Amino acid sequence: MSKPVVATASLAGCFGCHMSILDIDDRILQLIELVEFNKSPVDDIKKFTKQCDIGIIEGGCCNSENVENLKEFRKHCKILISLGECAIMGGLPAMRNGIPVEECLKEAYLDCPTVDDKIIPNDDELPMILDRVYPLHEIVKIDYYLPGCPPRADLIWEALVALLTGKELNLPYEVVKFD
Amino acid sequence: MGKEADTVVKKAVKNHGGDATCLLDIIRDVQDAMGCVSDEAVLQIARQLGISTTDVEGVVTFYHFFSKKPVGKYSVYLNNSAVAVMKGRAAVAKAFEQGARCKFGSVSSDGVIGLFDTSCIGMNDQEPAAIINGAVFTNLTPEKAKDLVEAMKAGKDVNKMVKDLGDGQNQSALVKSMVNNNIQKKGQVLFAPFEGGSALKKAVSMNPAGVIDEMKKSNLRGRGGAGFPAGMKWSFCRDAAGKKKYVICNADEGEPGTFKDRVILTELPHMLFEGMALAGYAIGSDEGILYLRAEYAYLKDYLENVLAGLRKKKMLGKDAGGKKGFSFDISIKLGAGAYVCGEESALIESAEGKRGAPRNRPPFPAQYGYMGKPTIVNNVETYCTATRIILEGGEWYAKMGTAQSKGTKLLSVSGDCKKPGIYEVEFGMTIQTLLEECDGRPAVAVQVGGPSGNCVGKKDFGRRICFDDLATGGSIIVIGSNTDLLEVVHNFMDFFVEESCGWCVPCRAGNVILRNKLEKIMHGNGTMADLKELEDWCLIVKSMSRCGLGQTSPNPIYTTLKNFRELYEAKVKKDVEYSTEFDLAAAVEDSCKYAGRKPQLGEHS
Numbered sequence: 001m002s003k004p005v006v007a008t009a010s011l012a013g014c015f016g017c018h019m020s021i022l023d024i025d026d027r028i029l030q031l032i033e034l035v036e037f038n039k040s041p042v043d044d045i046k047k048f049t050k051q052c053d054i055g056i057i058e059g060g061c062c063n064s065e066n067v068e069n070l071k072e073f074r075k076h077c078k079i080l081i082s083l084g085e086c087a088i089m090g091g092l093p094a095m096r097n098g099i100p101v102e103e104c105l106k107e108a109y110l111d112c113p114t115v116d117d118k119i120i121p122n123d124d125e126l127p128m129i130l131d132r133v134y135p136l137h138e139i140v141k142i143d144y145y146l147p148g149c150p151p152r153a154d155l156i157w158e159a160l161v162a163l164l165t166g167k168e169l170n171l172p173y174e175v176v177k178f179d
Numbered sequence: 180m181g182k183e184a185d186t187v188v189k190k191a192v193k194n195h196g197g198d199a200t201c202l203l204d205i206i207r208d209v210q211d212a213m214g215c216v217s218d219e220a221v222l223q224i225a226r227q228l229g230i231s232t233t234d235v236e237g238v239v240t241f242y243h244f245f246s247k248k249p250v251g252k253y254s255v256y257l258n259n260s261a262v263a264v265m266k267g268r269a270a271v272a273k274a275f276e277q278g279a280r281c282k283f284g285s286v287s288s289d290g291v292i293g294l295f296d297t298s299c300i301g302m303n304d305q306e307p308a309a310i311i312n313g314a315v316f317t318n319l320t321p322e323k324a325k326d327l328v329e330a331m332k333a334g335k336d337v338n339k340m341v342k343d344l345g346d347g348q349n350q351s352a353l354v355k356s357m358v359n360n361n362i363q364k365k366g367q368v369l370f371a372p373f374e375g376g377s378a379l380k381k382a383v384s385m386n387p388a389g390v391i392d393e394m395k396k397s398n399l400r401g402r403g404g405a406g407f408p409a410g411m412k413w414s415f416c417r418d419a420a421g422k423k424k425y426v427i428c429n430a431d432e433g434e435p436g437t438f439k440d441r442v443i444l445t446e447l448p449h450m451l452f453e454g455m456a457l458a459g460y461a462i463g464s465d466e467g468i469l470y471l472r473a474e475y476a477y478l479k480d481y482l483e484n485v486l487a488g489l490r491k492k493k494m495l496g497k498d499a500g501g502k503k504g505f506s507f508d509i510s511i512k513l514g515a516g517a518y519v520c521g522e523e524s525a526l527i528e529s530a531e532g533k534r535g536a537p538r539n540r541p542p543f544p545a546q547y548g549y550m551g552k553p554t555i556v557n558n559v560e561t562y563c564t565a566t567r568i569i570l571e572g573g574e575w576y577a578k579m580g581t582a583q584s585k586g587t588k589l590l591s592v593s594g595d596c597k598k599p600g601i602y603e604v605e606f607g608m609t610i611q612t613l614l615e616e617c618d619g620r621p622a623v624a625v626q627v628g629g630p631s632g633n634c635v636g637k638k639d640f641g642r643r644i645c646f647d648d649l650a651t652g653g654s655i656i657v658i659g660s661n662t663d664l665l666e667v668v669h670n671f672m673d674f675f676v677e678e679s680c681g682w683c684v685p686c687r688a689g690n691v692i693l694r695n696k697l698e699k700i701m702h703g704n705g706t707m708a709d710l711k712e713l714e715d716w717c718l719i720v721k722s723m724s725r726c727g728l729g730q731t732s733p734n735p736i737y738t739t740l741k742n743f744r745e746l747y748e749a750k751v752k753k754d755v756e757y758s759t760e761f762d763l764a765a766a767v768e769d770s771c772k773y774a775g776r777k778p779q780l781g782e783h784s
Contacts, residue, residue, distance in 0.1 A: 064767055064779075101770045122774040131772035134761065141757035 004164055006052040007077060008040040010112050011066040012093045012133055013059025013063075016150040017084040018042070023153035027173035031157075039076075044123060048076045055080045060090045060173055074140040074146045077161065083156070085149040087135065094133040136139045147176055184547055185454050188223035189211045199228045200550070202238055202532030203515050205246055210428040215249045225331040234533075241534040241680075243297060244473050251286040253291025253331040254642040255279075256310045260299040260435045260631075261670040262593045265662055267320070272305045274321035278328030292331050298674055299435035300517060303593035303656070304361045315358050315475050319347075348445045353481035360442050362599025364616065367579070367586040368567045369560070369603050375449045376494055378566040380599045382457035383502035390461040391417060394565060396525040398574025398585040401492030403429055403521065403558035404628065404652030405727070406584075409565065412555055415545035417462040419553035423462035426455050427549060427556045429526055429623040433518035434629035435674060436654030438561040439589040442601050444471075444478050447563055452509055454562030456499055457569055459507040460733050462555060465508035470530050473516045483513060490654075518678035520724050525680065536724035560589055560653070580606035584645035588653065592617045594626075595659030606645040610635065613644065619657035624664055624743065629654035631672035631731035634664075634738045639663040663702055664739065671735035672697060679728060686729030689720035693736055703762045713747075714740055 010018055018041060021126065028143040038052050055077030061067050067093045074080055085091040096104050109120045136142050146159055160165045180633040191208035195201035200502060209220050216224075216239045225232040229664070239245045240251020245258075257272055272294075276282055279292040283319050288292040305317035308621035313363075314337045315325065330340045344350045362370065370586055383391050394410030401407045416424060428451065434439040443451060455467040471479060486509055491493045493518050499507045513529050514520050520529045522536035527549050557565075564586060568576045577585045584606035593599045596619030604613070619625075626634050627644065628651035634650065635642065644655075658664060674693040681687045696713045699705050717733035717740070724730050764780055771778045
């Protein structure tokens with residue numbers, strides 16, 4: 001029997017959630033037994049080579065490339081998981097949401113004291129900046145949410161095992177509440 | 180500029196005795212003199228009062244009628260309540276914008292006219308209405324708006340722009356307003372004849388406990404909306420430890436659609452002040468405060484004059500009402516535009532010169548209120564009713580109404596009906612009877628208790644207005660078949676997003692989420708899952724919010740989901756599991772424009 005296929009990506013995030021995936025420590029060896037990785041920074045596969053069972057996404061969408069990437073994941077994955085605060089609510093990058101995008105660009109590229117070439121990057125190869133940072137579920141359907149900043153390794157592990165084995169997820173209060 | 184701010188602030192601070200609890204008044208003086216409260220002014224106020232700039236800045240930015248940016252020589256605050264919209268607000272707003280050559284939310288380039296939206300100003304019976312430099316203009320049309328713009332451009336005094344005066348005391352020399360009372364129905368409690376002084380004299384002839392007993396016998400419940408038994412509140416405060424106690428009157432009716440207190444303040448101020456004085460006698464207080472919403476500032480001079488008259492007649496001041504040893508006086512504190520200040524603990528904070536953020540309770544104001552002293556806060560109508568109860572007796576009063584709701588209630592009726600205005604009715608009247616009286620029969624829905632209340636449909640028109648059934652602080656908005664109910668709901672959610680004080684997350688963020696979800700559905704991008712989520716969010720915000728604002732703010736959605744579910748279901752896509760509102764072209768438009776590049780919208784990977 002072929003193993004379930006997992007893909008992951010970090011969009012407008014800090015890679016902290018991926019670090020948390022690595023924090024499952026030696027259980028990663030068990031994970032490799034349980035699943036096969038496709039497109040993911042974990043194995044550095046850049047493009048989908050097949051349909052996947054589970055897609056795990058860290059970070060929200062701040063530019064057009066994030067949106068494209070997210071849509072690719074939705075197309076290729078049966079189940080899509082929002083991993084962490086940024087994916088679920090926009091997180092730290094969404095701090096800019098109250099500021100008009102013009103002001104953000106001006107501050108970053110024109111008025112910033114450490115900038116020499118005062119130009120707003122406009123090459124067609126660059127992703128286009130969105131008016132605000134969007135949580136993933138506002139753009140595609142998301143099946144599951146794993147909260148945290150980052151979500152604990154135990155939560156990620158438990159969730160994956162639950163999905164793979166069909167067992168109910170054990171969610172003690174301290175794993176999903178942060179107040 | 181710096182020097183000017185210095186002088187203006189010095190004068191303002193001096194006028195208010197250097198008292199930090201008068202911070203709102205000081206800021207108002209500075210705003211009036213300078214057209215805004217600049218950073219420099221904030222700094223000066225903080226220095227001269229010996230408080231932090233953050234405290235001053237916090238207050239300036241909290242209240243709607245204070246601004247750090249110039250608001251224009253004339254500032255037009257056009258009401259954006261749902262009823263204003265029904266009565267043609269859009270065309271009036273357009274006329275203002277065309278005339279002033281600026282959009283709402285900005286000031287004309289010459290700095291003469293500023294145009295601003297504002298939450299319900301208590302004129303729902305004569306919308307569209309606006310406040311310009313404190314003066315109220317009602318029943319506006321695009322033509323009238325045009326004339327007003329011309330007058331402003333010509334530099335005319337705003338009071339001279341008022342042409343026809345309203346009825347009753349609106350014509351008095353100290354009011355001179357075009358506002359109309361629109362009293363449609365008089366009842367036995369508030370609008371029956373009243374002889375000034377009679378109630379206080381009777382009260383002081385009894386002992387204070389006897390006054391509270393009469394109140395308890397009457398079973399009078401607070402008229403602001405929450406309906407807490409007034410007699411009980413008074414006895415808690417009377418029993419509270421401490422010599423200094425306060426009587427506060429909440430004249431901050433901000434619930435969209437309510438305007439009854441406006442009419443009481445205009446026509447029955449003696450009855451109100453007498454009610455406050457006898458409350459003072461009952462609880463053992465010598466000081467009353469009328470917290471008047473900024474929207475009703477046009478009544479302030481008139482009310483001050485009434486107070487002066489009462490002092491002259493020895494109904495206020497030393498030996499008030501002729502009772503040796505009982506001294507009681509009333510001062511007026513103005514608000515500055517914040518719905519949440521209708522919540523009693525937020526009102527107390529505001530009266531102390533702070534941001535109007537609700538307090539944690541307990542302790543309740545009866546133990547720890549204004550300046551930390553035991554305080555009763557009651558609604559305008561409650562005090563007036565107390566006056567009548569003392570005159571006629573608690574038993575007389577309790578004969579009227581229903582089991583849980585004694586007496587009469589002032590209703591502010593507006594919206595799609597031919598006779599908007601004030602109705603004093605006995606508790607227990609059905610919606611249907613009220614609709615017949617106000618000639619609003621083609622109604623498809625009635626909003627009882629304002630946005631935070633209940634939106635009921637035809638099948639519920641047999642229900643009764645009282646605490647036992649449909650509770651209301653007085654706001655009744657009739658919604659006819661020509662009005663899009665979901666638009667009304669959206670307007671109400673806009674209101675709550677604007678008026679949330681921002682202290683607690685469920686209310687600050689939850690109302691935005693609710694509004695966005697509602698918009699998604701209204702735009703035809705909703706699914707059944709969105710509908711379910713909308714309902715879930717309602718319950719989260721209701722159960723997790725810190726004060727009454729957030730606990731009731733989901734009600735426009737929550738009650739229409741219950742009573743008009745078909746309106747929502749007609750808008751959602753039933754055969755799809757997920758639908759998005761995201762539009763890439765719109766999302767990248769601004770950034771591409773600013774970077775000077777053409778959006779690449781084709782799929783490529």
